[in-house]
Amino acid sequence: MTNSYWLSSSGQFAFGFYKTQNNGYEVGIWFEKINQKTVTWTANRDGPPISNDVLLILRSEGRLVLQDEQGLQKALIANSSQPAASASMLDSGNFVLYNSNSTIIWQSFDHPTDTLLPGQSLVAGNQLVSAVSKTNHSTGRFRLQLQTSGNLGQYLATFQGGFLPEQEYWTSDTEGDNLSLNLDSNGQLYLVNSTGFNIKNVIEGRSLVMCRLTIDVDGIFRLYSHNLVQNSSWFVEWSSTTNLCAPIGLCGINSYCQLINQEPVCLCLPGLDYIDKNQKTLGCNRNSTIEGCDKAVSIAELDGLRWEPDTYEFLSLVDKDTCKQSCLNECNCQAAFSNRNGCYKQKFPLRFAKAGRIGFDTTIIKVHNGSNSFINTDAGTSKHVKKEHRIDTLIIGLTCTSFSLIIILFSLFFLCRNYFRPSENELDSKNDKEVLSLKSFTYHQLELATNGFNEQLGRGAFGTVFKGILPYGDRAIAVKRLEKVAAEGEVEFRNEMRSIGRTHHRNLLRLLGFCHEGSNRLLVYDFMSNGSLANFLYKSEVKPSWNERVCIAQGIARGLLYLHEECENQIIHCDINPNNILIDENHCAKIADFGLAKLLMPDQTRTMTGIRGTRGFVAPEWHKNMAITAKADVYSFGIVLLVITCCRPHVDVNVPEKEAILVDWVCECFKANEVRNLVQDEEVNMLEFEKIVKIGVWCIQEEPSIRPGMKKVVSMFEGSVDIPVPPSLSSYGSDSNSQLLHG
Structure with a gap:
């Protein structure tokens, strides 16, 4: 085979045909300047070996194909929806196709196999998969995947659907929307979001001549460097684990x-x-x-x-x-x-x-x-x-005969019944396709994890929450057992599956999985070490600082903004209160309990439903048979914001009567320009304190149309919009200032 490869301009990389272990060929990219011709990308890695009588042809319609001497297409190497004018092997190790305007319309960097090169990104949902062996670059047994939730983890390649920490043998333990994994020329590996914000440095970089990141055949992810000196070899700069037995599935069954x-x-x-x-x-x-x-x-x-x-x-x-x-x-x-x-x-x-x-x-x-x-x-x-074990043969014979007869009768009964009725599993599986990112637990697994549902963390309108530990790991979890599954509990379960399973945000509690077995409906969440916001504010040995409370309030606002405007379908939470907001070990707020959420389809903006929520945090429209919109959550957030600001319950019988109901006390102080009275003996930034009280008063306006939307609320926190004086709570939108805040 002549002219079997194409060099980049510096000769660092080559694209073309390389020989395989069975004397066939594959199309790929490799390091050419060094003694070890290390392959970094393979096309059609699971296709049959290529014979030595084929050509690579770039067709004008945008396809790069393998063609035999008779002109028959043998395989498709690259395919673009746009017409192609040229191709190039770049010094970055990226093979690209261009259109007539010299715009890249296809690139190998978008289709990685087992290796990441400097300048290359791995976007959410994509993965690197190990090779079978060092000489066989077909799909192997291990993968590194950047999940849509923002977590980067290593797994056995055969795992399907949701992932759990028990299946991971390495993880970045990150979360967020639209993250990408990036490698720079210094060997720094980092995760960034769509705005370019650095979420985490997986590997700190240093000056390297040449590097690559590969998930090796043994399932370990390694950063290699090479100094390009003659007869030198690759040096391991970093590896995801030093335990060569760590990869799950390295050894087969039993x-x-x-x-x-x-x-x-x-x-x-x-x-x-x-x-x-x-x-x-x-x-x-x-x-x-x-x-x-x-x-x-x-x-x-x-x-x-x-x-x-x-x-x-x-x-x-x-x-x-x-x-x-x-x-x-x-x-x-x-x-x-x-x-x-x-x-x-x-x-x-x-x-x-x-x-x-x-x-x-x-x-x-x-x-x-x-x-x-x-x-x-x-x-x-x-x-x-x-x-x-010695058991009498006659007893075994009689027992087995009787048991077999019973089994036959029951089998006939269930066969006839199921012939006319589809199984529950068939019906459930159609609905559960929406929650592929979640893990399905058995009831016994959760019974084991919670030690028989022994340690109760809390109780809500629809169920009880228990602390647990994953049976094969040390990760703490919270298991919510739904109790009204025959009626509203079933609806709640489906709502939570559809809504939380598709939402990922720093300020939303992560749902790990669920149990849908018989009459049992359970939800599995990450465990939050600091408990609820209510406990954090009222029962902590040390009162949370003003700055901590401001950060918590901003986090809740951002989480609600995501639910209302940024996730796939608008979600109205319907029960925002201090017990449904959890605090993690870093004092980050996590909105929890979406069981009361109403999931709105794209063509819906309002929904009629029965009264839901927690007394004292429920918007007035719930009691007026009015349509419920996202502004109901804004009202609840306003009450929560005032609770956080003043660091006290919304109703407190241990204070003077005029201060007992927080909303009334705040409004009285605000109207009298005596907001300082709300502070008591705490040292706070009074300008910031007054600003946040003003935001809270806007949010609890009785008329929904006067309340700001959560996008406006977040802008108020950030200081990007002015905050006018809110109207009196008895006003219904006649005040011209209200027009400035329609959300």
Whole structure:
């Protein structure tokens, strides 16, 4: 094959045909100036190898194709909707197509494979996927994905749908809309939003001659540098983990990773053998079959291992010995996992092993007595506990016959019933397609995570919130159990799924997942260490400072602006109050509890509904049978703003009677130009204090049309608009000043 590649102007990069391990060819881009011809991009990476009798042809309609000697198209390399005039291999490592105006209409940088180069960005929703091996650049097993929520994480490539921390083996732990991952020439890797604001530096840069970021075949994300000196090689500047066994899924089914001589080795569980001894990463299977309950079986223990949570039965708060005995006594139990929360039984195959806590996490495997189950690992030491099961054959026969007859009768009944009625799962799956970014939990998983729903965090109109910990990790969560699922609870559940599942903002509480199993409806959120705004304001040992409170108020305003005007569909929260606003460890406000939200479609601006919300924070229009708009949230926000400003409840029986109702007291002081009386003995910026009180009074105007919209409120906070004196609360829009604030 002659003229098989095209160099960039400096000769640093080449685009063209490179040889594969099976003597075929692929089309790609690689570093050409160094001894290691490292591939950075491959076209059609999962396509068949290319023969040596093809050509790359750029067609005028905007397609770069592989064509054989007979003129037949063999593969499409690049495709643009615009006509193409030329192509170029740039010194950045980017291969581009131009139109007649020299505008780029297609570029390889927009279609990364396993590598990011300086000047290249990874946008939200895109991913890097590892290669199969160093010589086979087909799609491998691991991926680095920038989720639409703004989190950058590494996962096994086969994971679908929502992602949880238990599935991540590395994460940036960031969130936000329209983020992109960028690498500069100094090796700095950073996340920015659409306005160019730097969200996080993943890697701090330093002066590098040449660099690349690659998710390697072992699942680890690494920054490499090269000094371009003859005979030198790539140097690892940074890696996402130094634990070579960390990537989840590195070893296949029924196997786990152990470092031997600093190299990761996949080992089989007791009583199992490799599927292929030449490819140990494929996993393991049983070397003998355990059938029924009449075989002599044993229990092998491995300390300090965790597995994918795929439990068919959970036993809450039982010890390890009880867990072992329960598994031995049950024919279907092939393995179990025991920790401080209890025992959950599993069937083979076991997947995605990772290191757990020695002395706390125990894997229990049922093996045939003839199997060798004595294995020592870095994760812990396995133990062999023998117990024979001998059950009378006649009893088994009679029991199995009777049980089979019952199963046949029930099967006929359900077959006839389901023939005429679609299953609940089919109906639910159509609705759940809208929430692909969320994780679906089983009820047992959440029962385990919350230790049997033991620690209650709070209770609302529709359900109770419990604290928990993800079963296979240490991340704290809050689980909201909905209790009126037969009526409004079902509607609430669907509202939360549709609204929160599509919304991501710094000031919104992150929804991790849900449980929709039988009559159980549960929602899983991030846990907020500082609790609710109410507790933060009234029950903290140290009163939050004025500046902290201002930042919290601004965060709530920005979160509401997002719900009202910036997310895909307008969301009216309907219950903004200090108990539905949570405070994280950094004192950032998170709006929570969208169960009362009314999701408006694009052609709707108002909705009629029953009275909702919390007494004292409900807008007047709720009681007047008026249409409810986003201005109802503005009113509730106004009350919350005054509560934050004065750092006291909206009703307080422990103060003089004239001060008991906060709104009345604020309006009286404001009207008398005595706002200073609201401050008490606190040191505050009085100009800022008066400004925020003025914003609050505007928000609680009785007539909805007079209240500002949240966009105007945010502008008031930022000082980009003047704040006129608000009208009297008894006024209904006759005051000319009100026209300045229509939202």
